[in-house]
Amino acid sequence: MKKIKRVLMVLTLLVLTYTPVVMAADSYCPLGEHVTKDLNGALKIFRIVAPLLLLAFTIIDLVKMVSSGIGDAKEVTPKQMATRFAKRLAATVLLFVIPTLVDIIFQWAGIWDSNGNCMTQLTGSRVPVDNRPLR
Numbered sequence: 001m002k003k004i005k006r007v008l009m010v011l012t013l014l015v016l017t018y019t020p021v022v023m024a025a026d027s028y029c030p031l032g033e034h035v036t037k038d039l040n041g042a043l044k045i046f047r048i049v050a051p052l053l054l055l056a057f058t059i060i061d062l063v064k065m066v067s068s069g070i071g072d073a074k075e076v077t078p079k080q081m082a083t084r085f086a087k088r089l090a091a092t093v094l095l096f097v098i099p100t101l102v103d104i105i106f107q108w109a110g111i112w113d114s115n116g117n118c119m120t121q122l123t124g125s126r127v128p129v130d131n132r133p134l135r
Helices: 002-017 033-067 078-109
Strands: none
Touching (some): 033 078
């Protein structure tokens, strides 16, 4: 019964927050201009933040390993640090590669150009929504 209530609540929220995308006759922006820019910005943030987090957490583990005394209950061994680093490195690679692949696929599909702007003109011309020519 709780699952049904949760599903109904989620569906209600989706219906209440749904806003249709209104497009001009000559524009092609299937996600909406603001969503496209926000998504592109979030992908750029993931590419920057992921390596920084890897570096920060690795430094924290290294400091813990060096500062822990011999015989401490919470002693971090080099082997534990290496396995944590390997897992974090894999996660970092995923957080860096997945946004890059999404960006490439969206450019290939014509959803946005290399600058993250919506594509216009269903005829295939590459002009941003605000009608400024590409440079």
